[in-house]
Amino acid sequence: MxxxxxxxxxxxxxxxxxxxxxxxxxxxxxxxxxxKTQILRALMQLKRITEGASLNGIAWLVEFETxxxxxxxxxxxxxxxxxxxxxxxxENDEDEEIKKNRPKIVFEKLSLxxxxxxxxxxxxxxxxxxxxVKLSLQESIISLLKEEDxxxxxxxxxxxxxxxxxxxxxxxxxxxxxxxxxxSSLAKKYQTLSKIQESELETPLKLFFLxxxxxxxxxxxxxxxxxxxxxxxxxxxxxLETKEKDMPDLLxxxxxxxxxxxxxxxxxxxxxxxSGMYRTLIQLSELYLCSEGTIFLIDExxxxxxxxxxxxxxxxxxxxxxxxxxxxxxxxxxxxxxxSFNDWKLVTRNAGVIKTHDISKFNIGKSKHSAFMQLVxxxxxxxxxxxx
Amino acid sequence: MNIYFLVEGKHTxxxxxxKWLSILIPELTRVDSFDLVEQNNYYIFSGNGxxxxxxxxxxxxxxxxxAIGIYNYFVICLDSDDQDISNCEQEIIEFIQKENIIxxxxxxxxxxxxxxxxxxxxxxxxxxxxxxxxNDFLRDCVTFFxxxxxxxxxxxxxxxxxxxxxxxxxxxxxxxLKERNVSYSKxxxxxxxxxxxxxxxxxxxxxxxxxxxFKYFIDFCLxxxxxxxx
Numbered sequence: 210m211x212x213x214x215x216x217x218x219x220x221x222x223x224x225x226x227x228x229x230x231x232x233x234x235x236x237x238x239x240x241x242x243x244x245k246t247q248i249l250r251a252l253m254q255l256k257r258i259t260e261g262a263s264l265n266g267i268a269w270l271v272e273f274e275t276x277x278x279x280x281x282x283x284x285x286x287x288x289x290x291x292x293x294x295x296x297x298x299x300e301n302d303e304d305e306e307i308k309k310n311r312p313k314i315v316f317e318k319l320s321l322x323x324x325x326x327x328x329x330x331x332x333x334x335x336x337x338x339x340x341x342v343k344l345s346l347q348e349s350i351i352s353l354l355k356e357e358d359x360x361x362x363x364x365x366x367x368x369x370x371x372x373x374x375x376x377x378x379x380x381x382x383x384x385x386x387x388x389x390x391x392x393s394s395l396a397k398k399y400q401t402l403s404k405i406q407e408s409e410l411e412t413p414l415k416l417f418f419l420x421x422x423x424x425x426x427x428x429x430x431x432x433x434x435x436x437x438x439x440x441x442x443x444x445x446x447x448x449l450e451t452k453e454k455d456m457p458d459l460l461x462x463x464x465x466x467x468x469x470x471x472x473x474x475x476x477x478x479x480x481x482x483x484s485g486m487y488r489t490l491i492q493l494s495e496l497y498l499c500s501e502g503t504i505f506l507i508d509e510x511x512x513x514x515x516x517x518x519x520x521x522x523x524x525x526x527x528x529x530x531x532x533x534x535x536x537x538x539x540x541x542x543x544x545x546x547x548x549s550f551n552d553w554k555l556v557t558r559n560a561g562v563i564k565t566h567d568i569s570k571f572n573i574g575k576s577k578h579s580a581f582m583q584l585v586x587x588x589x590x591x592x593x594x595x596x597x
Numbered sequence: 598m599n600i601y602f603l604v605e606g607k608h609t610x611x612x613x614x615x616k617w618l619s620i621l622i623p624e625l626t627r628v629d630s631f632d633l634v635e636q637n638n639y640y641i642f643s644g645n646g647x648x649x650x651x652x653x654x655x656x657x658x659x660x661x662x663x664a665i666g667i668y669n670y671f672v673i674c675l676d677s678d679d680q681d682i683s684n685c686e687q688e689i690i691e692f693i694q695k696e697n698i699i700x701x702x703x704x705x706x707x708x709x710x711x712x713x714x715x716x717x718x719x720x721x722x723x724x725x726x727x728x729x730x731x732n733d734f735l736r737d738c739v740t741f742f743x744x745x746x747x748x749x750x751x752x753x754x755x756x757x758x759x760x761x762x763x764x765x766x767x768x769x770x771x772x773x774l775k776e777r778n779v780s781y782s783k784x785x786x787x788x789x790x791x792x793x794x795x796x797x798x799x800x801x802x803x804x805x806x807x808x809x810x811f812k813y814f815i816d817f818c819l820x821x822x823x824x825x826x827x
Contacts, residue, residue: 576631577664
């Protein structure tokens with residue numbers, strides 16, 4: 210799936226993103242504080258809405274195309290009940306009173322290939338021009354009608370939004386939330402690369418099953434990793450070999466990512482691998498193991514990556530031939546220069562209005578200076594504000 | 598008359614020079630891209646510090662200038678830091694020769710050395726000086742070197758100051774301006790860009806032999822102004 214256009218507004222927090230057009234690879238550049246991360250988070254809100262979340266004061270418009278070329282436009286708006294904090298994160302609340310108080314959708318529309326398929330007002334939903342039975346006022350039509358053939362591809366597509374927060378990715382993904390009691394039945398479930406790709410497993414677990422069922426792809430990833438870190442001799446995903454007697458049973462069978470370095474006797478386990486190395490391995494693995502049509506949102510792509518892996522990972526992203534979309538943010542000269550300036554969007558913010566600008570309007574590309582150096586000259590890049 | 602400025606700093610120079618140029622050579626108008634110069638325009642490019650200015654950007658500047666073909670001057674503005682001015686100039690000239698970078702013959706080359714750094718010039722404003730400041734650090738600065746009486750360009754840094762001489766100069770300046778309630782930061786040097794501030798610096802060069810590297814810049818502007826009027 211590929212998103213081509215996105216517009217967003219949070220009426221309760223009084224900010225909005227003006228229409229952003231998105232390429233297969235889009236790099237958001239701009240001063241700190243202009244809202245690059247906010248854009249990524251706003252995209253992730255779409256996913257939450259498709260999952261049934263009621264988000265106070267949010268209005269959105271998104272255009273996207275699924276893997277089988279269905280072009281959807283989805284827009285809508287929740288009522289604004291004031292400051293948002295009281296309404297957040299209440300989705301799992303069973304209390305009927307609280308449920309009833311959640312912000313309602315005031316308008317929503319889903320079109321497929323230019324034809325409106327669902328049209329909703331505050332009190333009625335028309336699906337294929339016919340009113341539906343009474344449905345939740347707080348849930349989006351994609352969530353409510355996801356079993357319908359016309360809506361399902363949109364639901365499946367938007368679920369492919371994947372936020373990769375590099376500030377704590379290392380720690381977050383190191384613990385497995387996985388019970389190994391049914392390991393053998395799971396192993397049966399993931400017997401091919403595509404089954405692993407389409408699963409919702411965490412990447413280290415995907416790697417684990419891959420190492421069992423598709424040694425060729427596993428070796429490709431491993432080899433690519435060793436290319437970047439020549440001191441590494443081998444990579445495996447397996448339970449730890451430890452002599453510690455007090456290790457809980459539960460952990461004994463857990464597969465952990467481990468690497469073997471040249472001239473170092475013991476395997477290095479996941480929690481002791483350097484954060485840059487671990488991230489590189491996970492990012493590389495994701496390129497091969499993510500579900501087809503994934504949209505990666507990667508904030509501060511350079512975080513914890515040394516110059517040895519930044520170059521390689523950026524190149525791998527640029528070279529990926531799978532149907533994956535990337536929306537990245539970065540401040541790093543190498544990353545910015547490695548990505549064609551036609552794929553940059555310069556982000557500015559004036560008060561509550563976030564705008565993204567095509568680089569073509571700034572005359573970049575004519576000079577002998579690197580594109581990054583030309584970018585640095587712009588007042589918009591230095592100050593974060595649009596120069597009016 | 599078209600001029601290409603390559604300046605060392607990221608923020609201060611790009612804010613101060615345009616403001617000063619608008620006062621000193623009002624005929625010159627700034628353009629946002631190097632290829633937009635026509636007549637009486639200038640373009641200013643930040644080299645993101647030294648030595649990256651030299652190693653990474655000087656060649657590209659000259660290639661851009663040569664490609665456009667209508668620049669009368671290529672001006673490099675940089676801090677001398679702890680070097681003396683002639684060494685600093687020499688280093689650039691040698692670099693250009695060694696790298697075999699050739700500036701077209703219609704464009705004159707000018708080096709404006711800010712000795713020891715851009716902020717040193719601002720310290721030349723006697724009006725901002727306070728001989729009895731409230732702040733302890735500033736009092737120590739004044740005891741160490743009185744920038745009203747002596748030439749700021751000759752000021753080194755105290756032995757117990759950990760940063761470089763340039764950082765000392767800029768800290769001294771910031772403390773002085775704070776004491777005077779003048780708004781100033783490297784990013785937002787508003788206060789020093791004002792006309793009265795510039796006039797004070799010019800006055801200093803007229804009734805003393807201080808801040809000579811600043812005087813060199815002023816003389817250069819006068820020369821440009823005369824050429825435009827001819």
